[in-house]
Amino acid sequence: MEIDRYERNNKVFLLAMISMITSLTLLGFILYILPYLMFDWVYNVPEFIAAWEEWFVDNYNYSNHGARRFLLFLFVLLDFFCIIVAYLTSNTIEKQIFKSEIQSTIIPTKKNNNVDSEGLNLSLKIIFIIFIVLFIGMFFQWLF
Numbered sequence: 605m606e607i608d609r610y611e612r613n614n615k616v617f618l619l620a621m622i623s624m625i626t627s628l629t630l631l632g633f634i635l636y637i638l639p640y641l642m643f644d645w646v647y648n649v650p651e652f653i654a655a656w657e658e659w660f661v662d663n664y665n666y667s668n669h670g671a672r673r674f675l676l677f678l679f680v681l682l683d684f685f686c687i688i689v690a691y692l693t694s695n696t697i698e699k700q701i702f703k704s705e706i707q708s709t710i711i712p713t714k715k716n717n718n719v720d721s722e723g724l725n726l727s728l729k730i731i732f733i734i735f736i737v738l739f740i741g742m743f744f745q746w747l748f
Contacts, residue, residue, distance in 0.1 A: 613696070613697055613700060616693050617697060620689075620693035620694045623689040623693065624690040627690055633679070634676070637653055638676070640672075641672040642741060643745050644745075656671075657672055660675070
């Protein structure tokens, strides 16, 4: 039978769930405003995005494109922060649950480092692919 993670540490579990839901919501919002911020598409974006863009242009002398890229960077940075909080809190619960099992079995250190590096490599590949797609989109926008 599965161990109840909420009963194990309810505050950390709630923090993990809230940060996971926040990160998924921010990801959806980023995908919604991405065409406006990156490609200047005109559609029904929230008013505060346009107000922030104008605020950065007026107060910090950014160009319109620079302000839009900076807004996108802020939202992506906030999303990565929420993802990291969700990851760390969920791993805290997992470590508490399986602490006795890990101590009783001998896990080779080299294999454990290999698993961590595989996850890191996959994450870096995904981020690299996202940047390549964005740069290709910006290239085609510049081209046409």
